[in-house]
């Protein structure tokens with residue numbers, strides 16, 4: 001053990017992803033004195049514009065969206081007390097099948113090795129004990145999420161530094177409740193996207209989830225961080241729950257452990273089990 005503080009690195013695709021899938025752990029581990037590093041790979045330029053203008057619609061100015069989302073990301077990091085924010089600045093690739101997938105500078109259009117080199121540099125600089133990213137399907141098939149997964153796994157392999165690596169996931173048992181509550185507040189799940197029109201199976205059976213982290217004490221901060229991304233509010237349906245209900249419902253974040261050098265037994269309730 002060294003006297004260096006433990007470090008968590010979360011690698012995300014867009015501004016706002018840090019809030020939805022890891023807001024609880026970022027807030028909790030910062031409060032516990034752990035150094036937290038957020039790496040956001042894209043600029044979010046395919047998000048909604050000021051006034052809710054959708055990408056591709058007249059008046060959607062990606063540069064204005066990028067500037068707005070950068071400010072929102074900074075505010076979200078303040079809410080979560082993130083120690084270091086790093087942005088790779090790739091262009092948002094949009095949903096699978098969009099022309100933006102192939103645009104110059106698009107994250108999806110960037111060779112994995114090239115982006116992994118840049119992330120590996122950050123891993124060498126911060127020496128995270130724990131790295132968190134998405135599964136190989138980017139949880140729901142978004143090209144930038146898939147690419148974030150690929151570059152993270154490549155950078156971990158290259159550096160061999162993190163003791164533990166996790167993919168975010170959701171227990172299947174939670175989906176039913178979640179769907180019911182969303183219906184109650186009048187939110188429809190988005191239609192499947194992409195050329196195949198098929199929604200991949202989301203989440204994992206409960207018994208395949210290795211790590212259940214209680215973040216209930218940090219629900220307020222997580223909500224605040226989501227709310228910081230107000231320009232994307234239409235896509236962030238959790239916000240419609242209101243802070244109190246949200247905190248009740250979303251007080252746990254779940255992961256699958258895919259790399260471990262500590263031998264900590266699973267299931268575990270702490271990403272740093274075996275490290276402190």
Ligand SMILES: [Zn+2]
Nearest residue numbers: 013014017142
């Ligand atoms: Zn995203």
